Amino acid sequence: MGSDKQSKWQEFYAIVKQVPHGKVASYGQIATLAGYYGQARQVGYALHAVPSDDIPWHRIINAQGKISLNLEMGGAVQRKMLEDEGIIFSEAEVISLKKYQWVPQIDPEDNQI
DNA sequence: AACATGACCATTA
DNA sequence: GTAATGGCCATGT
Numbered sequence: 707m708g709s710d711k712q713s714k715w716q717e718f719y720a721i722v723k724q725v726p727h728g729k730v731a732s733y734g735q736i737a738t739l740a741g742y743y744g745q746a747r748q749v750g751y752a753l754h755a756v757p758s759d760d761i762p763w764h765r766i767i768n769a770q771g772k773i774s775l776n777l778e779m780g781g782a783v784q785r786k787m788l789e790d791e792g793i794i795f796s797e798a799e800v801i802s803l804k805k806y807q808w809v810p811q812i813d814p815e816d817n818q819i
Numbered sequence: 820a821a822c823a824t825g826a827c828c829a830t831t832a
Numbered sequence: 833g834t835a836a837t838g839g840c841c842a843t844g845t
Contacts (some may be wrong), residue, residue, distance in 0.1 A: 732827085737827085744827095744839070744840055745840055746827040747840060747841070750826040751825070751843080754826055768827060768828085770828095774827075779826075
């Protein structure tokens, strides 16, 4: 299942949709959850071409807790949407991953709970 | 086909 | 804390 090359992006989108309101996830996290560890760059590439409005692309930031987009590209829009969800930025424009990073409750192979 | 670019990440110094 | 390096691989020329 899911061996098509095109479905890779679709898997990324499916996981991004699962990120709840008020939480964020990193590009690498999405790639890992989709089963493509190390392909974080492809997640960013996929999100650059988001096909629909149902995908909360703004909840995806980089591993440093910062917004990767340039302000002109839409970084300002992304930041505004995150703040609108109650996420606080530090003085250095950094989001506390410790506090806001999304942690999936169910794991397919490991029982964390 | 080869090369350069890119909404990245982990490691190392 | 920052900066540089290697790796990843889809797209466009």
